[in-house]
Amino acid sequence: MSEDVELAPHRFAGLVAPAIDRVFAAGILAGRDWGGAELSQRYGGAAATSFLVEFRTRLAAPGGTVDPAGFAAVTRYRDAASCKRALDKQVAYGMLHRRPDGCFTATERGLAFLTELYQVHAEVTEELWAGHDARVLRLVEACGRLLTYALVRAEEDAESAGDAFAVTTPPHEPEGAPPGVLLLNRLGALRYHRADAHAAAWTAAGHTALSIGELAAGPERLAIELETDRRAAGPYVALSADExxxxxADLAALPG
Structure with a gap:
């Protein structure tokens, strides 16, 4: 295999993105369908819990705080006013605490929800990916190396990663967390790394979150996607071409 031609990091970044999206979505949807929806209802429903789920890897950590820049980055394709109203509701439900500087943390009730959510994700990923233990463990290890590389780069060069990745990493991994939970949340962090790369690419091309959503397929769209791959490629140098x-192959083999 030629690393330079067949699976160079920028080419791999484009190939692996949809595979990561598929496996991550399968785990999240399974969590919702196999207990997550019922759990959410016990705490007030989506109106009370949605941002806890979305920012779980930061808010579940001791002292975990989401800052305004990170919140805006994660929600960049949504209406800002609607997101603020939704956040206001979750503060009113007593699930989140908002500080005067605009940062927010999970309340005691919010942390209780997150503890139960992690347990739901543990149970559903164990069932969803049963029989694929070796693949899950390989992916957990590989994703861990990728995130470590990206986090080190971010410390060395603030422009190497954006605000969405910064506010969701390193993902909170409580002691004893099973491989399925580790994989789900590490994949989620890698998705945010690419999301920031995509935003940087369309910003450099003169687009906004609104205009990029309306951009039709064609040469300009392709150029932005290729630039996204280039910007998202950094962590993948941590893996050999064979890895x-x-x-x-492991992502393709996981059910979902």
Whole structure:
């Protein structure tokens, strides 16, 4: 295999993104369908819990805080006023505490919800990916290396990663968390790394969150996607070409 031609980091970034999206979505949807929706209802429903779920990897950590820049980055494709109203509701429900500087943390009730949510994700990923233990463990290890590389780069060069990645990493991994939970949340963090790369690419091309959503397929869209791959490629140098191929094969083999 030629690392330079067949699976160079920027090419791999484009290939692996939809595979990561599929496996991550399968785990999140399974969590919702196999207990997550009922759990949410016990705490007030989506109106009370949605941002806790979305920012779980930061808010579940001791002292975990979401800052305004990170919140705006994660919700960049949604209406800002609607997001603020939704956040206001979750503060009113007593699930989140908002500080005068605009940062927010989970309340005691919010932390109780997150503890139960992590347990739901543990149970559903164990069932969803049963029989694939070796693949899950390989992916957990590979994703861990990728995140470590990206976090080190972010410390060295603030422009190497954006605000969405910064506010969701490192993902909170409580002691004893099973491999399925580790994989789900590490994949989620990698998705935010690419999301920031995509935003940087369309911003450099003169677009806004609104205009990029309306941009039709064509040369300009393709150029932005290729630039996204280039910007998202950094962490993948942490894997050899053979390891990149193994990651693709393991992701493809996981049910969901």
């Amino acid at each position: 990149r191929l193994t990651v693709l």
